Amino acid sequence: MKINKLIYNSGYIITEWNLENILSNFKVLNMKDLNIYYDENVNVIEERYEDDSIVMVGYCFDIRDSDKSQNEILRELLLSDSLEEDLDYINGRYNFVIRRGIEYQIFSDASQLRPLIYHKNTRMLASHDSLLNEVLLKYDINLERRNSGFHTELDFTRFKELYKFNPSMYLNFKTFDFVRFYPRTQLQERSIEEIFKEMKPFLDNSRKFLEKIDNDKFVTVTAGIDSRVSAALTRDFSNEMEYLTYTQSPKKLATKMAKQIYKIDEKITTDMKKYLGWNHNIIKLSDYAPSKEKINELSEIYNSKHAYALANYYRDTKKYDKAIHVKSTVFGMGKADFPKELDSHKDTLEFYKKCIHGLPQRFVQNEDVSKEVDEYFKRNMINEGVTKGRHYFDLFHLESRMGNWHSMLTLETDPETEEFIFTNCRKMIDLIQSPSVVERRDFRLYKKIIKEYWPVLLSFGINSVTNGKMADNDDNDIYDIRHKQTKVTAINKITIEKKAETLTLKPSVDLINVFDTYSFSIENESKDRRIVKITSFYRNTKAKNKINIIIKTKDDVKVYDILELNKGINLTLDDKPVVVYVVYRANFTSSSWVDAGKLQLDIKSPIVKLS
Known part of the structure; x- marks a missing residue:
């Protein structure tokens, strides 16, 4: 599909207007009151029943029946008395345009893998914001561009009057109003x-x-x-x-x-x-x-x-x-990626605002964030209780980060x-x-x-900081061992044991796998800067070049041979956690090599107040 000198190899437009005189290299499908213009690379399928029809831009499949054809899926959806429920099981990358009588509804796949941009005043939708802008320019409709660098925040595009289609809502084309249909049911925690x-x-x-x-x-x-x-x-x-x-x-x-x-x-x-x-x-x-x-x-x-x-x-x-x-x-x-301070979910707009994430610093510095979020909530029908048992951080991630940026x-x-x-x-x-x-x-x-x-x-090791479990011990308050304000967390396959005023940490495995990493974090929860000493136990020179200790601080990453830590090194803890990785450079079947990766932590008194 081409307009002016720009080529849209996967472009498509949904509109009541006739665009045949301004586009080239395109195909068109007419649905009585709507035209769907699309590039030859785009897959478009129509299924009819009597005077009604459904058009799919993209592809789909039913997770309940892998043998069901796309035409069968479309016909079932067209005839369905429980359309929204049936759509819950339809995977793929698609947009559906459904005509029943004089009513038109437009649905998206669950995360808007198949993009849609809309312009409310002209009742027009397209795959690319620039494609829609180029079409409107042909009719002397000039859109205001956002500041440079602003493009996929919230439901934004590069143009102030163009917004991204929310995958949790469908469009009633007759009124050009959106209807939220996800979430519909209360989500229950399950095993x-x-x-x-x-x-x-x-x-x-x-x-x-x-x-x-x-x-x-x-x-x-x-x-x-x-x-x-x-x-x-x-x-x-x-x-x-x-x-x-x-x-x-x-x-x-x-x-x-x-x-x-x-x-x-x-x-x-x-x-x-x-x-x-x-x-x-x-x-x-x-x-x-x-x-x-x-x-x-x-x-x-x-x-x-x-x-x-x-x-x-x-x-x-x-x-x-x-x-x-x-x-x-x-x-x-499915990973509960929200910060721990958001664990206690509340169904209030104030809490929902705290869950907004992925906004670049330039946006926060140059825009009235509170105003923009309020308007985003209004456009996307975000009201208190909308989550129905889900966390709003996740819902926003689906509708903005996945539904727009991705x-x-x-x-x-x-x-x-x-x-x-x-x-x-x-x-x-x-x-x-x-x-x-x-x-x-x-x-x-x-x-x-x-x-x-x-x-x-x-x-193989999983390169992700998560809240791992520490080994069982008699002291359940193992996170706070000295001043009760220093937290040590096992990230991946680490056992933590408290002995007097120190902690010992080692891989929580029977055999050493070179594909694994063993890691933990140290976090200062006070307002005081303090010193933590890390010491290794193993002194046999045959361990040289066999085990590395990687220490990631706020400003640096350093790699040590485990023998270099025999005398201990001091780390300064401030307002950012320190992450320590124990990395073996070969497979080992002897338990002595598990012990060779053992480290000791000594947490010292605060040295200065953090500003």
């Missing part, structure tokens, strides 16, 4: 076993649907838990899959800390590649970066700058055409790829939010899924 039992048939049907697709298929893999779940679900047909990790050049990373943590992330995925023997490519985005001139051209079209290099890789190196990209973004809804960046690699997410339907999103907060932060549901489908993936 992992109960959730998994209900979820497993849906996962299996989704796996069958994915396996049957003939297109190229790949999973993007990081060291995080989310992509590990997606990868596990592809085990039965892993010989047909590619596993892709893309990394950034160290020169592109701003701090030493970012570079060191990135190395840990890269090491885990590299170890997975070596150990598993799967078809796993690890690429550097800088090898595929477009020219500055090309970036400027793409920036006119897209409302994001996330994956221009990836698009080059997919198009020029892999020669992809609608390859299925198995992504894991929606899995974030939605828009999918266009950058379309039509080279088509997104697939195992949890991109409202039924699955509710299921992953149903465990307790503690269980979600410990990834217990996700670990159960991995254990069921590809358990070896649990042998």
